[in-house]
Amino acid sequence: MGARFAGKVVLVTGGGSGIGRATARAFAGEGATVVVAGRDERRLASAVAEIGGGASAVTVDVTDSADVARMVETVVARHGGLDVAFNNAGILGSPAAAADLGEDDFGAVMGTNVTGTWLCLKHEVAHMRAHGGGAIVNMASNIGAHGRLPNMAAYAASKAAVSALTRTAARDHIADGVRINAVSPGATDTDMSRRPGETDAGRAERLKNAIPLGRVGATAEVAAAVLWLASDEATFTVGHDLVVDGGATA
Secondary structure, eight states: OOOTTTTOEEEEETTTSHHHHHHHHHHHHTTOEEEEEESOHHHHHHHHHHHOTTOEEEEOOTTOHHHHHHHHHHHHHHHSOOOEEEEOOOOOOOOBOGGGOOHHHHHHHHIIIIIHHHHHHHHHHHHHHHTTOEEEEEEOOSSSSSOOOTTBHHHHHHHHHHHHHHHHHHHHHGGGTEEEEEEEEOSBSSGGGSOTTOOHHHHHHHHTTTSTTSSOBOHHHHHHHHHHHHSGGGTTOOSOEEEESTTTTO
C-alpha cells in the first residue's frame, strides 16, 4: 500500500461499479479520502462498504448543473476540500447505424458523456482554482478520437468530444493550477464490454484477435493509469489523452 494520495480528497463519478469503483478503491489504497458519486444508491453503498477507509457516497445526476454543484459542495463540506476528480460517469447507449439512431438515444449519450463531463469539470475547476489547484482526469475511450466501430456513432462522437474538451480545458486552466488529462480505455472487464447475454468466455473469444495483447484489460490496469495522471509523478503531463487498450488502436 502506497501513500501517493495521503491527505487528498478524491471524487469519483460513476464510482459504484466497473472502472470507477476499481479506481476509487485504488485511490483509497494510496491514502486518499474517497467520495464515490452516481445515480444508484445501492451500488454506491456497496462500493463504500468495499472501499472502507472513510469512503462515502453522494448521489448525483451529472446532466443537471445544480445537482453537480451540490455534489461538489457536499464533498467540500464533508472533507474541507477537493484535490482530485475522476469524471468517469458515462453510458454506452443502444447500438445502431448513425442514420438509424433515435434522437432521444443520441441526446442521452451526448448529455451524459459530454455535457455531464463538462458540468463536472466546470464545478470542480471553480472550487479548485479558488483553493490552490488540483488534478482532474476525464474518462474518454479508445472508441472516438482513436478508433471507430460500426453502430457506435453516438458513443464515438461523445468520447471524441471528451478528448477534445479535455485538451482545450487543460490549456484554459493550467494557469489556474488545475491539471486536466483524460484516459481512453479499450475493452475492459466490465459489464459494458459484454454484449447482452454474453459470457466472459464468449467475450474473450470475440475479442482475442481484435486486441494485439490478446485479452481485455483489467479494471485495475485502467485505475493505475488514472492514478498516475492524477499524481505528482505526472505534474508535467497536461492535456494528455492516455490510451490503455492493449494495442487495439496502435
